Amino acid sequence: MLASTSGDLDLPLDDVVIVFACSENFVPYLSVAIQSIVDNASASRRYDIIVLTRNISPASMITLTRQTKADNVGIGFLDVDAALGDIELPHHGHFRPETYFRLLAPQLLPNVDKAIYLDSDLIVDDDVAGLYDVDVTGYPLAATRDADTIGQIEGYDTTVGPYLKNELGMSDPHDYFQAGVLLMNLAELRRTITPEEFLDLSTQRMWRWLDQDVLNKVVDGNYVRVHMRWNYLMDWQHLRRTHIIANAPADVRAEYEEAAADPAIIHFAGPDNRPWLYPDADRADLFWHYAMRSPYLDEIRGQLEESRASAAGLAKRLQVIAIYKGIMPAFDKVCPAGSRRRDAVIRSYMALGGSNL
Structure with missing residues (x-):
C-alpha cells in the first residue's frame, strides 16, 4: 500500500x-490561482487547499500560508515522495511529473470523500463552491468535455x-474529458481502483497526454459532465477557437462559446502563450487582475521582463511567432482539416518521433 498522510494536515476538511x-x-502561478479562489470565496463556506508536492520550499509554504489568511480559508502541504518511492513518471514536452500527483489524492486523503482538483495554470473567477456542490454520487468524477481534443x-x-x-480503449472518444479541473469522488475512486493500479497504468508507456489519458482510460466516459464554463480552455495562440474547436460538432462549439462568454474558471492550457509571459494572451487581463494581489507579483513581473529582454527570451518569442503565426496557418491552408493530405503528413511526423503540443 502507498503511504497515507492526511493526518498531518491541520485542516477541518469538512466543506x-x-x-x-x-x-x-x-x-508564483499557484499563488495567483489561490488568490483568485480567496477573492471569490463565500463567507458562509469553508475552503481548505491542499498542495501535493515534492519540492516546495519551507519559505514558499510560509508565503502561501500567509496569503490564505482569511478566516474561512486554510492551506496545507503533502509531500508525495513516500507515496511514489523510486517510481519514474514518464513525461514529455511542457508536461511535468507533478501532473500525476492527482492520481494519488484518493490514497493521500483517506478521510475525504470529495475534492476539487485544479491545475496551477488557471484562475477561478467565481465561487468554486459551485463546482464542489455538483452531485457525483455513483460516479468517479465530474469534468468538462475536452473541446480541443474533440x-x-x-x-x-x-x-x-x-x-x-484503439490505444486507450475508449468506447466513444468524444467522451474524452479535460483533467485540469476535476471534481473527484475520492470515496468512489478508492472503491474502484488502487493507487498502485493508477501508477502501473501511468508507467506502462508514454501516453500522449500522460495521466489525463490514464484517467480517461479508467473512467471511459462514466463521469458527470459539467459545463465548460468550469474549465474554459483559453483561446491558445488565438488559434484554438478558430482552427481546432471549429472542427468540433455544433453542441461542443456552442458550449465552448457559452463558456467563453461567462467563464467561472479560465485554464491557460497549452505549451506556451501563458499570460505571465504573453500579456496579449486570451484572458491575460484577468490573470494580471489576480496577480496584482499575489505576494509573488514582483517575481512574475520580473520573469515577464526577462522574457522580453534576454536573448533566450527573444529567441523563444521569434520561434513562437514563426511557428504559430506562420508555419501553422500555412499548414492549415495547404493541408485543410480532415483532408487525406493532412492525415498523411501528421502520421509521418508522428512516425518520425514528433510529439503533441
Whole structure:
C-alpha cells in the first residue's frame, strides 16, 4: 500500500476541499490561482487547499500560508515522495511529473470523500463552491468535455480518434474529458481502483497526454459532465477557437462559446502563450487582475521582463511567432482539416518521433 498522510494536515476538511499539485518553480502561478479562489470565496463556506508536492520550499509554504489568511480559508502541504518511492513518471514536452500527483489524492486523503482538483495554470473567477456542490454520487468524477481534443478528432488531427479508441480503449472518444479541473469522488475512486493500479497504468508507456489519458482510460466516459464554463480552455495562440474547436460538432462549439462568454474558471492550457509571459494572451487581463494581489507579483513581473529582454527570451518569442503565426496557418491552408493530405503528413511526423503540443 502507498503511504497515507492526511493526518498531518491541520485542516477541518469538512466543506470545500481543493487539491493542487505543484513544484517550487510553479509556485508564483499557484499563488495567483489561490488568490483568485480567496477573492471569490463565500463567507458562509469553508475552503481548505491542499498542495501535493515534492519540492516546495519551507519559505514558499510560509508565503502561501500567509496569503490564505482569511478566516474561512486554510492551506496545507503533502509531500508525495513516500507515496511514489523510486517510481519514474514518464513525461514529455511542457508536461511535468507533478501532473500525476492527482492520481494519488484518493490514497493521500483517506478521510475525504470529495475534492476539487485544479491545475496551477488557471484562475477561478467565481465561487468554486459551485463546482464542489455538483452531485457525483455513483460516479468517479465530474469534468468538462475536452473541446480541443474533440476538435482534433473531427479533423484537426485525425490520428487522435484512433488513438483514443484503439490505444486507450475508449468506447466513444468524444467522451474524452479535460483533467485540469476535476471534481473527484475520492470515496468512489478508492472503491474502484488502487493507487498502485493508477501508477502501473501511468508507467506502462508514454501516453500522449500522460495521466489525463490514464484517467480517461479508467473512467471511459462514466463521469458527470459539467459545463465548460468550469474549465474554459483559453483561446491558445488565438488559434484554438478558430482552427481546432471549429472542427468540433455544433453542441461542443456552442458550449465552448457559452463558456467563453461567462467563464467561472479560465485554464491557460497549452505549451506556451501563458499570460505571465504573453500579456496579449486570451484572458491575460484577468490573470494580471489576480496577480496584482499575489505576494509573488514582483517575481512574475520580473520573469515577464526577462522574457522580453534576454536573448533566450527573444529567441523563444521569434520561434513562437514563426511557428504559430506562420508555419501553422500555412499548414492549415495547404493541408485543410480532415483532408487525406493532412492525415498523411501528421502520421509521418508522428512516425518520425514528433510529439503533441
